[in-house]
Amino acid sequence: MNVYMTRQPIFDRDGSVFAYELLYRINGETTAHNVISEDAPPAETVLGLDVKDIVGGARAYINFASDLLVRGEARNISPEKIVVEVLEKQLDDELVLNEIQYLKERGYLIALAGAGQSDAISELLSNCDLVRIDIKQPQKTVENTAYVCRYSNKLMLAENVETQSDLEYAKKLGCTYMRGYYFAHPFSNAESNIQPLPVNLMGTMQLMASPEPEIKDIVNVMSRDTAMCQRILRLINSVYFGVSSKVSSINQAILILGLDYLREWVYLMGMQKISQNDNMELMKLALLLAKFSRGLSELIPAAGNQGEAFYLMGLLSMMVFSGERFLAQALDEFPLTNDIKKGLLRRGGMYSDVFEMALFYSDGEWEEFDNIAAKYRLDTDEVSELFAECIREIEKLNMA
Numbered sequence: 001m002n003v004y005m006t007r008q009p010i011f012d013r014d015g016s017v018f019a020y021e022l023l024y025r026i027n028g029e030t031t032a033h034n035v036i037s038e039d040a041p042p043a044e045t046v047l048g049l050d051v052k053d054i055v056g057g058a059r060a061y062i063n064f065a066s067d068l069l070v071r072g073e074a075r076n077i078s079p080e081k082i083v084v085e086v087l088e089k090q091l092d093d094e095l096v097l098n099e100i101q102y103l104k105e106r107g108y109l110i111a112l113a114g115a116g117q118s119d120a121i122s123e124l125l126s127n128c129d130l131v132r133i134d135i136k137q138p139q140k141t142v143e144n145t146a147y148v149c150r151y152s153n154k155l156m157l158a159e160n161v162e163t164q165s166d167l168e169y170a171k172k173l174g175c176t177y178m179r180g181y182y183f184a185h186p187f188s189n190a191e192s193n194i195q196p197l198p199v200n201l202m203g204t205m206q207l208m209a210s211p212e213p214e215i216k217d218i219v220n221v222m223s224r225d226t227a228m229c230q231r232i233l234r235l236i237n238s239v240y241f242g243v244s245s246k247v248s249s250i251n252q253a254i255l256i257l258g259l260d261y262l263r264e265w266v267y268l269m270g271m272q273k274i275s276q277n278d279n280m281e282l283m284k285l286a287l288l289l290a291k292f293s294r295g296l297s298e299l300i301p302a303a304g305n306q307g308e309a310f311y312l313m314g315l316l317s318m319m320v321f322s323g324e325r326f327l328a329q330a331l332d333e334f335p336l337t338n339d340i341k342k343g344l345l346r347r348g349g350m351y352s353d354v355f356e357m358a359l360f361y362s363d364g365e366w367e368e369f370d371n372i373a374a375k376y377r378l379d380t381d382e383v384s385e386l387f388a389e390c391i392r393e394i395e396k397l398n399m400a
Contacts, residue, residue: 002026002380005388006364007054009281010061010157010179017281018177019059019083023364051077054388056395059083063113070095079107085132088114088124100127111157115145130155130177135170146173183281200225201270205334208263218262219251228269232257235265238396260308264290267334268315282318284394285362290314291390293358299383300376303350310354313340317359320344361387 007020051060063085064074070093074084084103090096104110104127112128125131131149135142135158149156158170161180170178203221207213222228229250236253237246247253254262268286293314297303303310319330331341343351353372360369361383373383 002384004361004364004366004369004380004384006362007391008179008364009058009183010177011183011281012177013171013175015279017058019061020055021061021179022054025364025366051081053392053395055081059109061085061111063087066090066093066096069099072099074099074103074108079103079109083109083111083130085111085113086128088112091124091127097127104129125149125152125154128154130157132157132159133173133175134159135166135173136160143173146175150174198225198273201228201266201273204228204266205263205270208259208266213259215251215254215259218254222250231269232262232265264308264312264315267312268318270334282321286315286318287394288390289317289355289358289362291393292362292387293354295386295390296354296357296378296383299378299386300350300354302376303354309337309340310343310351312336313343313351313355314358316340316344317355320359 004025006023008023009017010019010021012018054060059080059082060077061083062074062077068074069084069086069090074082084100086096086100091100100110109130110128111130111132112124113132115124115131125148131145131154133142133145133149133156146156155177156173156175157177157179158166158173158175159179161167161170161178161182163182166180167178167182200221204218207218207221222232232250232253233247236256237243243256247256257265268283290311291314294307294311297307297310316330316334316336319327327344331344339349339351342349343355346352346356353375357369357372360366360372370380373380
């Protein structure tokens with residue numbers, strides 16, 4: 001079955017991830033409002049993965065087609081791991097309405113979408129806990145809906161938050177949750193310059209850029225930076241690496257990680273430092289794009305044995321989200337090949353194609369993805385399985 005799947009984060013007012021909305025394309029067709037249709041895999045799994053593998057400690061935000069709701073598919077996921085979204089028009093079906101009431105009584109969080117245009121919104125609210133509001137609708141409609149929600153003590157999710165002013169508007173309306181382009185790709189101030197890399201971090205990068213780096217030299221430089229040491233020890237002791245006993249020395253951590261992984265991890269830390277951005281979700285997205293870019297390159301024979309270069313390109317995607325001016329400045333801080341630089345700048349060639357495919361797929365822009373994938377004759381089932389596996393891997397990491 002040709003199934004594309006990605007996820008989009010939903011944040012709370014403090015910027016923490018509350019849930020991931022799961023987006024689908026089944027057999028080449030993206031369903032309306034990203035509804036999981038009758039053709040989708042079973043609700044408790046997506047491409048063979050348990051839901052908790054896809055969303056980690058957050059909830060899965062899912063809109064089911066009416067037939068799946070009536071069949072009780074939402075019940076296959078525990079109440080604390082899911083938000084069940086229903087469209088206003090679905091509640092016209094008595095069987096769907098009965099199932100929603102059943103779920104609500106058993107502790108499931110029910111979200112309502114498409115209520116902004118309804119004249120009977122007060123009646124609709126009795127069947128939900130959360131209302132999804134598109135803040136790009138006419139202002140009067142948005143504010144009337146928000147007023148009724150506040151009066152009825154219903155939570156609100158602001159949709160299409162694209163700018164800082166949108167975020168402030170959503171908070172003013174009383175929205176508890178938000179999603180939109182602003183959170184997926186938070187841009188730096190266009191007038192700001194990048195921050196120089198800390199001396200110890202730059203020294204570590206320079207050592208690892210040499211043909212045959214000495215571990216003792218790397219340990220010596222890294223040991224001068226307490227924060228860097230603490231983070232690498234948290235990383236190595238995460239579930240992802242499965243070490244049997246706690247690692248407490250930097251030398252041992254580096255031996256377990258290996259120089260290739262350490263190099264990529266240090267680049268990510270460097271990107272955080274120069275951008276002054278500690279957005280955990282953005283870090284996870286960078287790691288996802290890194291793993292996915294490497295995997296895509298391995299599906300392209302012409303890419304050769306350059307998987308780690310594609311990985312590094314994806315890892316540095318954080319720079320792309322900060323705008324072209326910032327990107328051009330930041331590239332000068334890192335010792336990168338011309339191929340990687342061209343890829344990040346999207347100036348054509350295989351690296352650029354792979355990077356754009358990774359971005360398009362993760363954003364759910366699957367038609368654009370297909371246009372490039374066709375050039376390399378990629379198998380869509382392999383791609384979808386690869387992406388799901390990349391998500392599963394990053395959810396194992398302790399990135400705090």
